[in-house]
Amino acid sequence: MIDIQLPNNWTPRPDQKPFLKYMWSGGKRAVVVAHRRWGKDDCALHFTATAAMERVGNYWHMLPKYEQARKAIWTAVNARTGKKRIDEAFPPEIRKKTLDHEMKIEFINGSTWQLVGSDNYDQYVGSNPIGITCSEYSIGNPMAIGFILPILEENNGWIIFIYTSRGNNHGKTMYLKAKNDPSWFSSLITADDSNVFNPEQLERVKTDYIQLYGPELGEALFLQEYYCSFEGAQLGAYFSKQLARARDAGRITRVPYDDKFEVYTFWDLGIDDSMSIWFIQAIGAAFHVIDYYEASGEGLNHYVDVLKKKNYIYGDHYLPHDGDARKLSETAETPKQILERLGIKPVKIVQRPRDTMAVLRGIEACRSIIGKCWFDENACQQGLFALESYQAEYDETKKKLADHPKHDWSSHGSDAFRTFAVGFRPKIESKSVASVHHKNAGRIL
Numbered sequence: 001m002i003d004i005q006l007p008n009n010w011t012p013r014p015d016q017k018p019f020l021k022y023m024w025s026g027g028k029r030a031v032v033v034a035h036r037r038w039g040k041d042d043c044a045l046h047f048t049a050t051a052a053m054e055r056v057g058n059y060w061h062m063l064p065k066y067e068q069a070r071k072a073i074w075t076a077v078n079a080r081t082g083k084k085r086i087d088e089a090f091p092p093e094i095r096k097k098t099l100d101h102e103m104k105i106e107f108i109n110g111s112t113w114q115l116v117g118s119d120n121y122d123q124y125v126g127s128n129p130i131g132i133t134c135s136e137y138s139i140g141n142p143m144a145i146g147f148i149l150p151i152l153e154e155n156n157g158w159i160i161f162i163y164t165s166r167g168n169n170h171g172k173t174m175y176l177k178a179k180n181d182p183s184w185f186s187s188l189i190t191a192d193d194s195n196v197f198n199p200e201q202l203e204r205v206k207t208d209y210i211q212l213y214g215p216e217l218g219e220a221l222f223l224q225e226y227y228c229s230f231e232g233a234q235l236g237a238y239f240s241k242q243l244a245r246a247r248d249a250g251r252i253t254r255v256p257y258d259d260k261f262e263v264y265t266f267w268d269l270g271i272d273d274s275m276s277i278w279f280i281q282a283i284g285a286a287f288h289v290i291d292y293y294e295a296s297g298e299g300l301n302h303y304v305d306v307l308k309k310k311n312y313i314y315g316d317h318y319l320p321h322d323g324d325a326r327k328l329s330e331t332a333e334t335p336k337q338i339l340e341r342l343g344i345k346p347v348k349i350v351q352r353p354r355d356t357m358a359v360l361r362g363i364e365a366c367r368s369i370i371g372k373c374w375f376d377e378n379a380c381q382q383g384l385f386a387l388e389s390y391q392a393e394y395d396e397t398k399k400k401l402a403d404h405p406k407h408d409w410s411s412h413g414s415d416a417f418r419t420f421a422v423g424f425r426p427k428i429e430s431k432s433v434a435s436v437h438h439k440n441a442g443r444i445l
Contacts, residue, residue: 008046009088024050028152028157028158029159029183031187033228034188034194035196038189045088049089052112057129058112060114060129061116061135062115062117062144064139069116072135073086074086090113121148137174166389167230168388169234191226202226236401239388242371243384246371255289258288265277265318266417270412274294274412275295276383276413277293278413279291289373304342317346318347365418369421383416386414387410393405
């Protein structure tokens with residue numbers, strides 16, 4: 001019999017030890033915001049190896065997208081040792097089976113470890129994980145956490161969030177939550193807090209960033225990547241400046257529902273993807289963005305129930321162009337027909353111009369209208385996360401931003417907001433419910 005000591009031929013640096021000490025002593029909730037190349041995934045992998053041997057169960061390592069997990073973790077090679085990262089953390093002696101297609105390892109004691117993506121987390125319903133690492137959480141889908149946390153609470157499991165900052169988005173929110181909650185571990189580690197880079201190396205990296213992206217953006221990205229700044233704008237983020245101005249002006253705050261005014265809804269439709277809805281009131285020259293809802297894997301009946309339970313007085317419901325064409329059911333009805341049959345009406349279709357610049361013009365319309373919006377920071381949190389993270393695709397080969405958005409989890413909420421920016425037409429005669437109809441007339445019954 002061969003004795004294997006875990007962690008396997010790996011010793012943490014002094015700046016990595018506080019996090020690992022917390023986890024090895026039974027910690028359940030940890031957030032580590034650390035500079036680029038700090039070793040976030042390596043720390044998590046080696047800790048998980050020990051945890052999987054101590055408690056039998058299922059363990060996940062979650063990246064923002066499932067497709068990136070194979071390159072980033074499963075086949076990745078440690079440049080210093082020439083060995084695969086998973087082989088270093090999980091030596092063959094503790095494995096029973098390695099399933100390449102599923103990117104899954106079964107251990108000799110019955111535990112399993114698997115790579116998953118925050119873009120497909122709902123495909124693993126029923127696996128009941130007891131330990132989860134959320135890697136690069138700041139660019140992953142935050143909706144996954146709402147699905148995961150109740151499972152971990154029930155089975156006394158643990159979760160680790162490891163990432164580099166990405167502007168004023170859900171990554172910052174998560175770090176502040178952990179920092180202000182004594183039951184959580186939190187750590188923010190800059191390049192000055194570790195010995196990974198010396199001052200000369202950091203200066204060269206900074207110079208490269210400035211040459212590549214220009215003085216302002218280059219320095220902001222350098223501070224973000226190596227000094228964990230939450231203030232720098234994300235590369236290619238479409239709405240970061242507009243939302244920053246809204247925060248500075250106090251327009252992201254508590255915005256209660258006013259039952260004297262109708263609530264309009266604005267949708268992004270999805271079949272396999274998420275479906276998103278913004279709830280907005282037009283009051284004077286301003287727009288009160290009072291609510292947001294998003295879910296995936298649900299039929300239109302589910303969203304109708306959500307609207308009814310909110311008990312708002314509704315005006316028009318705006319669907320994107322495919323709301324009058326796409327067939328979501330066996331009855332061959334369009335989404336518009338289904339919603340109207342279920343009592344959601346009137347439904348308006350926002351037509352899409354037939355040219356390649358329509359999306360970019362819609363993004364400009366969003367930028368313009370955000371300046372007139374007041375957002376409820378609690379009810380709209382998920383939607384605001386989406387707007388903060390919505391960005392242009394970056395062409396790594398050409399080293400430039402593409403002229404189209406990156407399609408990821410943030411697209412759904414942002415596309416629904418574009419439905420609002422492009423399609424909404426306020427009623428000319430009056431916007432007050434009281435002057436148009438009886439108070440209950442606009443409710444969905």
